[in-house]
Amino acid sequence: MHRIPAHMTANARALRNGQTLAERLLWHRLSCYRPRFTRQLVIGPYIVDIACRTAKLAIELDGSQHVEAAGYDADRTAFLEQHGWVVLRFWNGEVLENLEGVVEAILNKAAECLGGTHPQPLPSREGRRKA
Helix, strand or coil: CCCCCHHHHHHHHHHHHCCCHHHHHHHHHHCCEECCCEEEEEECCEEEEEEECCCCEEEEEECHHHCCCHHHHHHHHHHHHHCCCEEEEEEHHHHHHCHHHHHHHHHHHHHHHCCCCCCEECCCCCCCCCC
8 A cells, every 4th residue: 555645644634624614514414424435535646625435436626716727627537537536526606505415416426336325324323232
């Protein structure tokens, strides 16, 4: 297994600590689902906003700065797809205006990537028995 360069880990940590409102809202909604989602995952030379490792699903949230970075985003998407990842892109405004729809689209795509199993939140006491 390849070691992640220290500067990439530091960049991912900084991005996690400086999330946009859209990232924060989406993460808050997705963090309770299984299979697990993770924030700011380093994949090769890129850092993905939110990802589900089990489904190999990468979620990218794009702000206005991405209008000028279309070529970079296309290269990034191509790299991730070459490595077996499915990439979903949403505009920040779309997340803020239609959070439920975005979450549903992500969960449906995750289910599709996993072969039809729909990710569900785990009950808080699953597997526990009273003493």
